[in-house]
Structure formats: structure tokens, C-alpha cells
Amino acid sequence: MAIQLITRGSLRDEILDRLRSLLVEGDLPPGARINESTLSRELGISRTPLREALLLLSGEGLIACEPARGFLAAPLTVDRARDAFPILAALEVLALRSSKGVALHRLDQLRSLHSEYESAPTLEAARVIDERWHRVLMSGCSNESLNVQLERQRAIERRYWLATAGVAGRWPQPSWVFQHAAVMEAVDDGDTEAACAALERHWGSSMREALSSLARNGG
Structure with missing residues (x-):
């Protein structure tokens, strides 16, 4: 899967929009564990804004966060x-x-x-x-x-x-x-x-x- 670099606009909003799209369209399928290092590199951003976006999306129900195990695309249950x-x-x-x-x-x-x-x-x-x-x-x-x-x-x-x-x-x-x-x-x-x-x-x-x-x- 080729992911375009984030290069312009409000960084937080663009990261959120990109992640929502990946989750909704199934590029990050339900239940998939999210490797922050890999995803931040593919998006061309550091891990700090990525983690902030993942936390926000967990509040929206698109991301699940498991203690000591990290983030995953929220399963469909x-x-x-x-x-x-x-x-x-x-x-x-x-x-x-x-x-x-x-x-x-x-x-x-x-x-x-x-x-x-x-x-x-x-x-x-x-x-x-x-x-x-x-x-x-x-x-x-x-x-x-x-x-x-x-x-x-x-x-x-x-x-x-x-x-x-x-x-x-x-x-x-x-x-x-x-x-x-x-x-x-x-x-x-x-x-x-x-x-x-x-x-x-x-x-x-x-x-x-x-x-x-x-x-x-x-x-």
C-alpha cells in the first residue's frame, strides 16, 4: 500500500483526515495493529503528532488503544x-x-x-x-x-x-x-x-x- 506524504495544511487536521480515510476505506482493516514507527515514516511525520491523532481517533471510536499493546484499528463487533x-x-x-x-x-x-x-x-x-x-x-x-x-x-x-x-x-x-x-x-x-x-x-x-x-x- 503506497501512502502519500503529508506536506501541507494544518498538520493535525491533515493527519486526522488521512488516518480516517485509511481506516474507513479499509487500508487499515478492522483489528489491524498499528506500527507507529512504520506509519509515521510512511506519512512523513514524527511519532508525536501521529500518536496525538491516534488518541483523538480513539475518542471517536475508530481506533482502539490497549494498555501495553498499543493502537489498533477498532474491530467491527x-x-x-x-x-x-x-x-x-x-x-x-x-x-x-x-x-x-x-x-x-x-x-x-x-x-x-x-x-x-x-x-x-x-x-x-x-x-x-x-x-x-x-x-x-x-x-x-x-x-x-x-x-x-x-x-x-x-x-x-x-x-x-x-x-x-x-x-x-x-x-x-x-x-x-x-x-x-x-x-x-x-x-x-x-x-x-x-x-x-x-x-x-x-x-x-x-x-x-x-x-x-x-x-x-x-x-
């Missing part, structure tokens, strides 16, 4: 999934409620993305479209603190998304197509509470699929 999905569901529902509805032009975007998702040619394409769909749905939320927390929680969920959809061996997930449609129908009716309820059901279903996938693979 049943317990962690049970913790992560309800948090993301609650954050998205809060963001949708605080946005006071979805503008008509955004509803058109949601429908367009929904159609793209149904015909996505690859798992990666489906993942990207799914993320865009959720971001458009929440795009009316102006609470920056909430949006930051959403992005952090989405990074955790994304790792389970890839594991779940990949094991299922198909995309789009039929249940997710129907659940997205239910959210859009409620949005079109101007019923925010119904949209929030449909969104909660969607994340509940996503969690159950993730748990089932993990159980099959001994997670």
Missing part, C-alpha cells in the same frame, strides 16, 4: 455496532427536525440520487450515492456542532456499511431502497415526524443487517 447505529440514528433525526423541512429542490436531488442508487453498478458507487443521499437529506441543518458529530459517526457506520453490503453480495440493499422511499414520501407530504420515524426504522434495519453479518463472521 456486535457490541460496537449496537452502540454506533442508535447514535447515528438519533443524530440524523435531530438534524432533520432542526432543518424544519426539506426544500423542494433538495427533494428533487433526493429522488435523483435514489434512482442512481437503485442502478449503482458497484458497491463503491452505491456507498458514495448512499452517503450523498443522507447528506442532502440533512443539508438544511445549520447546527455546525451537530454536523461535525454526524460526520464522525458516519465514519464509524461506513466501516459497517462496507462489511454488511459486501457480505450480502448485492447492492443496492432492497430493504434500504424501500426505506429511503418511505422517508422521501413523508418529506414530500411535509410530515417531518413521519420522515423521522421512517429514518429511525431505516437505521434500525441497517443495524440488524450489520449484526447479522457480524454474527455470521464471528464478530
Whole structure:
């Protein structure tokens, strides 16, 4: 795996962004032990800022820290999934409620993305479209603190998304197509509470699929 050197911008933020990407995209797979010397050399940074970034990411749930054993990419486990999905569901529902509805032009975007998702040619394409769909749905939320927390929680969920959809061996997930449609129908009716309820059901279903996938693979 070739890792580009970090050369510009805010060092801490760039290190965090690079590590999140490596973790979320699977370049540092779940459960992989992190060799700080090797990784700092590959990134072109010293171990001190790398360690600081790893500690911050451990607070976000992407990194696990074991006493006397160091850092590892957080494993995908049943317990962690049970913790992560309800948090993301609650954050998205809060963001949708605080946005006071979805503008008509955004509803058109949601429908367009929904159609793209149904015909996505690859798992990666489906993942990207799914993320865009959720971001458009929440795009009316102006609470920056909430949006930051959403992005952090989405990074955790994304790792389970890839594991779940990949094991299922198909995309789009039929249940997710129907659940997205239910959210859009409620949005079109101007019923925010119904949209929030449909969104909660969607994340509940996503969690159950993730748990089932993990159980099959001994997670």
C-alpha cells in the first residue's frame, strides 16, 4: 500500500483526515495493529503528532488503544455496532427536525440520487450515492456542532456499511431502497415526524443487517 506524504495544511487536521480515510476505506482493516514507527515514516511525520491523532481517533471510536499493546484499528463487533447505529440514528433525526423541512429542490436531488442508487453498478458507487443521499437529506441543518458529530459517526457506520453490503453480495440493499422511499414520501407530504420515524426504522434495519453479518463472521 503506497501512502502519500503529508506536506501541507494544518498538520493535525491533515493527519486526522488521512488516518480516517485509511481506516474507513479499509487500508487499515478492522483489528489491524498499528506500527507507529512504520506509519509515521510512511506519512512523513514524527511519532508525536501521529500518536496525538491516534488518541483523538480513539475518542471517536475508530481506533482502539490497549494498555501495553498499543493502537489498533477498532474491530467491527456486535457490541460496537449496537452502540454506533442508535447514535447515528438519533443524530440524523435531530438534524432533520432542526432543518424544519426539506426544500423542494433538495427533494428533487433526493429522488435523483435514489434512482442512481437503485442502478449503482458497484458497491463503491452505491456507498458514495448512499452517503450523498443522507447528506442532502440533512443539508438544511445549520447546527455546525451537530454536523461535525454526524460526520464522525458516519465514519464509524461506513466501516459497517462496507462489511454488511459486501457480505450480502448485492447492492443496492432492497430493504434500504424501500426505506429511503418511505422517508422521501413523508418529506414530500411535509410530515417531518413521519420522515423521522421512517429514518429511525431505516437505521434500525441497517443495524440488524450489520449484526447479522457480524454474527455470521464471528464478530
